[in-house]
Amino acid sequence: MSELLEIGMPKLSDSMEEATVLAWLKQAGDRVKRGEPLVEVETDKATVVYEAEADGVLEELVVAEGETVRLGAPIARLRVAEGATRAAAPARATSPAGEDGGIELREAIRQALDEELEHDERVIFFGEDVAIAGGVFAVTPGLQEKYGPARVFDTPISELAMSGAAYGAAITGLRPVLEIMFGDFLALSMDMLINQATKYWFLTGGRHSCPLVIRSVVGAGGRFGAIHSQMPVSWLMGITGLKLVGPATPADAKGLLKAAIRDENPVIFFEHKRLYSLKGEVGGDVLELGKAKVVREGKDVTLVSAMKGVHDCLAAAEKLAPDGVDAEVIDLRTLRPLDTETVLASLAKTNRIAVVEEGPLTGGWAGEVLALVTEHGLGDLDDAWRITTPNSPIPYSPPLEDAFLPDAERIAGDVLARR
Amino acid sequence: METTSLESGLALDLYRKMLLIRGFEDRVQSLFLRGEVYGTTHLYSGQEAVAVGFASVLRDGDRVACTYRGHGHLLAMGTDPEGLLAELLGRETGVNGGRAGSMNIVDPEHGVLGCYGIVGGSIAAATGAALSLRGGDSVAVAYFGDGATNQAYFFECLNFAKVLALPVVFVCENNGYGEYTPFEAVTPGGIVPRAAAMELRTTQVDGMDLRAVRAAAAQVVERVRSGDGPEFVEVRTYRFVGHSRSDPGKYRPEGELDQWRERDPLTVAASLLRGELGVAAEEVERVESEVAAELDRVETAALAAPFPQPVAVPEFNE
Numbered sequence: 001m002s003e004l005l006e007i008g009m010p011k012l013s014d015s016m017e018e019a020t021v022l023a024w025l026k027q028a029g030d031r032v033k034r035g036e037p038l039v040e041v042e043t044d045k046a047t048v049v050y051e052a053e054a055d056g057v058l059e060e061l062v063v064a065e066g067e068t069v070r071l072g073a074p075i076a077r078l079r080v081a082e083g084a085t086r087a088a089a090p091a092r093a094t095s096p097a098g099e100d101g102g103i104e105l106r107e108a109i110r111q112a113l114d115e116e117l118e119h120d121e122r123v124i125f126f127g128e129d130v131a132i133a134g135g136v137f138a139v140t141p142g143l144q145e146k147y148g149p150a151r152v153f154d155t156p157i158s159e160l161a162m163s164g165a166a167y168g169a170a171i172t173g174l175r176p177v178l179e180i181m182f183g184d185f186l187a188l189s190m191d192m193l194i195n196q197a198t199k200y201w202f203l204t205g206g207r208h209s210c211p212l213v214i215r216s217v218v219g220a221g222g223r224f225g226a227i228h229s230q231m232p233v234s235w236l237m238g239i240t241g242l243k244l245v246g247p248a249t250p251a252d253a254k255g256l257l258k259a260a261i262r263d264e265n266p267v268i269f270f271e272h273k274r275l276y277s278l279k280g281e282v283g284g285d286v287l288e289l290g291k292a293k294v295v296r297e298g299k300d301v302t303l304v305s306a307m308k309g310v311h312d313c314l315a316a317a318e319k320l321a322p323d324g325v326d327a328e329v330i331d332l333r334t335l336r337p338l339d340t341e342t343v344l345a346s347l348a349k350t351n352r353i354a355v356v357e358e359g360p361l362t363g364g365w366a367g368e369v370l371a372l373v374t375e376h377g378l379g380d381l382d383d384a385w386r387i388t389t390p391n392s393p394i395p396y397s398p399p400l401e402d403a404f405l406p407d408a409e410r411i412a413g414d415v416l417a418r419r
Numbered sequence: 420m421e422t423t424s425l426e427s428g429l430a431l432d433l434y435r436k437m438l439l440i441r442g443f444e445d446r447v448q449s450l451f452l453r454g455e456v457y458g459t460t461h462l463y464s465g466q467e468a469v470a471v472g473f474a475s476v477l478r479d480g481d482r483v484a485c486t487y488r489g490h491g492h493l494l495a496m497g498t499d500p501e502g503l504l505a506e507l508l509g510r511e512t513g514v515n516g517g518r519a520g521s522m523n524i525v526d527p528e529h530g531v532l533g534c535y536g537i538v539g540g541s542i543a544a545a546t547g548a549a550l551s552l553r554g555g556d557s558v559a560v561a562y563f564g565d566g567a568t569n570q571a572y573f574f575e576c577l578n579f580a581k582v583l584a585l586p587v588v589f590v591c592e593n594n595g596y597g598e599y600t601p602f603e604a605v606t607p608g609g610i611v612p613r614a615a616a617m618e619l620r621t622t623q624v625d626g627m628d629l630r631a632v633r634a635a636a637a638q639v640v641e642r643v644r645s646g647d648g649p650e651f652v653e654v655r656t657y658r659f660v661g662h663s664r665s666d667p668g669k670y671r672p673e674g675e676l677d678q679w680r681e682r683d684p685l686t687v688a689a690s691l692l693r694g695e696l697g698v699a700a701e702e703v704e705r706v707e708s709e710v711a712a713e714l715d716r717v718e719t720a721a722l723a724a725p726f727p728q729p730v731a732v733p734e735f736n737e
C-alpha cells in the first residue's frame with residue numbers, strides 16, 4: 001500500500017501563527033506531480049503558492065477555500081505514488097535532524113538577514129516587494145516591522161537603479177543587501193556590478209571596499225520557463241573581484257549569507273528556488289566563504305556540485321552503493337573563489353571526477369573545475385567529465401523540463417557507464 | 420546656509436579655480452599630443468563654471484559623482500592637481516597610483532565617488548550615496564551630460580530617488596552634444612520635462628555664468644539639504660573641444676563655437692570681477708600668472724614621477 005501523506009499548512013516564518021486557503025489549484029481525485037502548484041495560501045504578510053511534495057493522487061481536501069487554520073494543521077491528504085521521491089527527501093540526506101527537524105531554507109535566509117540587521121546598523125535590505133509583502137517567495141516577512149522603513153524597504157521595479165544604489169551606498173558607509181527577485185533579472189543590473197562595484201577596491205589601491213550583497217532566486221524545476229529559471233552563475237564567473245555563493249542546505253544558507261554580509265567584497269548569493277522548502281537544523285555561526293564541504297565520503301568517484309545538484313549527487317550516491325560504487329560528494333558552496341584544495345584532495349583518493357552543474361555545458365563553472373584539476377591534479381586523473389544541462393533554453397512543459405535537468409538517475413547512470 | 424552672493428574675494432578664488440581647470444586641460448591636451456597621456460581623454464574646457472559654481476556651495480560630507488569628462492569636477496572638489504596629472508601620465512604618484520587613468524578616477528578623500536566611464540553611471544552612484552546620507556544634512560550631486568538623459572539610469576534613478584525622497588541633486592550639464600550628436604536630434608520633448616514628469620523640482624541655469632550657477636546651486640542644494648527630496652538642474656553649457664581627443668568637432672555648424680566662445684565662462688567671470696565687483700586689473704592678472712606658475716610646477720613634478728612597478732594584485736579584500 002502506498003504512503004498517505006498529510007499536507008500541513010506550511011509555516012513560512014516564525015512570526016506567523018495561522019494562514020488562509022485562498023484557492024485550491026488541484027481538486028480531490030486529481031493526479032499531481034511533485035513540484036506542481038497545489039494551493040494558494042494567504043498569510044498576513046504574503047500570498048504564496050504551495051507545491052506538491054511528491055507525485056501522487058490528491059485524496060482529500062481537508063480545508064475549504066476561505067478557511068483559516070493554524071500552521072501545521074492538515075489541509076489535504078495525498079496518496080503518494082509507488083516509488084515516488086518526495087521533495088523533502090534530500091533534506092534528510094544532509095540534515096541529521098530527520099524528517100521534522102529544523103527550519104526551511106527560506107526561514108534560514110530570513111534569520112540570517114534578521115541577525116545581521118541586528119548585529120550591524122550599517123546593514124540595509126531592499127528590493128521589489130521585500131518589505132511590506134515580505135517577498136514573493138515569502139522569505140523576508142517581518143523585517144521591515146522590526147527594523148523600520150529606513151533600513152528595510154521596497155523599491156520601484158528598476159534593477160539598474162537598485163544595483164547602482166547598492167553600489168553607491170556601499171562605497172559611502174552602508175552594507176546593502178539587495179534582492180533581485182529572479183536571477184534572470186540580474187541581466188538588468190550588471191553595469192554597476194561589473195563596471196564599478198568590483199573595481200572599487202582596486203582603484204582605491206586597497207584603501208576602500210565595496211561591501212554589497214545581491215541575493216537572487218535561481219534555478220529550474222519550478223515550471224517558470226526559459227526566462228525565470230536560469231542559473232546565471234556562468235554569466236558572472238568571469239568577473240574578477242566578485243564572490244559567488246550558492247548554498248545547498250538551510251545551515252549553509254544561513255551561515256554563508258551572514259558571512260556574505262560581513263564580507264568586504266561584492267557578493268552574489270544564489271538561492272535555488274527548489275530548495276526554499278528544504279528543512280534542516282541551523283545554528284548561529286558565520287561560515288567562511290570559499291570553502292567546499294565533503295558531504296558524503298567515498299573512495300571510487302568524486303561528484304562535485306552546488307545548490308540543488310548536491311542533493312541530486314547524494315541521491316545518485318545512494319543509487320550507486322548497491323552496485324559497489326562508493327561515491328564521494330563535494331558541495332562547493334562558493335563558486336568563486338573555488339576551493340581547489342578540497343576537490344584535489346578528493347580526486348587524489350578517487351581518481352575519477354564528475355562535475356554536476358545546473359547550467360549550460362559551454363562556459364560554465366564545471367569546465368573551470370575540470371581545468372583546475374587538469375592543471376593541478378593530472379597525475380591523479382583517470383576520468384573527468386561534466387554533467388550539465390544542454391546548450392539550449394529551459395523548456396516549460398513538466399516532462400520537457402524534467403528531462404532537461406540533470407538528476408540522480410542520470411548522474412548514477414553516467415558513473416556506471418564510464419566505469 | 421552658504422551665502423549666494425559673490426563678494427570679490429570669493430569671486431577671485433573661484434576664478435582662480437576655473438583658470439586652474441582651463442590651464443590644466445590645455446596642458447593635458449599638449450601632453451596627449453606628446454604621447455605622455457595614453458588611451459583617450461575628455462576635456463572640460465568651456466564648462467568650468469558648472470563644476471566650480473556647484474562645488475562652491477558644497478561642504479565636507481557632501482558627495483559628488485562625475486562623468487568621464489571629470490577633471491574639472493575633481494579639481495573643483497579639491498583633488499590635488501599634481502596627483503591628478505600624474506594619474507593621467509600613468510605615474511605611481513597619481514591619485515589612484517596609475518591604476519585608473521582619465522576616465523575612472525575615484526577620490527573619496529575629496530568627496531568624489533568616482534568618474535563614470537559608462538554614460539549615466541554617475542546618476543546611480545549619487546543616488547546610492549544619498550541612501551547613506553539620508554536623515555543627515557549632507558547631499559549627493561550627480562553630474563551627467565545631455566546624452567545620459569536617454570539612458571535607463573536617468574529614468575530609473577530619478578524615479579527611485581523621488582520615491583525614496585533621497586537628498587540628491589541631479590545636475591545635467593547640457594553641452595549640446597552627446598558624443599558627436601546634437602542633443603536636439605535625440606531628445607524629443609527636451610530634457611527638463613522628463614525630470615518634471617517625475618515631479619522633481621526643476622531649475623534651468625546659464626552654465627557660462629559663474630554667478631548664475633552658484634546662485635542656483637545654492638538654492639537647490641539648500642532645499643535638498645533640508646530634506647525636501649531630490650531636485651533637477653539643467654545647466655546649459657558648451658564644450659570648446661571635441662568629445663574626446665580624437666574628435667575635432669567637425670559636426671558643429673560653422674560659427675557655433677565662436678558664438679559660444681564669446682561667452683567663455685572665464686571671460687564672463689573676468690568681466691564680473693573687473694566691472695561690477697571692482698577688482699583691479701593687476702589683481703586679476705596676478706591670479707592668472709600664479710595659476711600658470713602652479714601648473715608649470717605641477718607639470719614638471721608629475722613628469723618627474725616614476726611609473727608604478729607591476730605587482731600581483733589580490734583579487735579580493737580579505
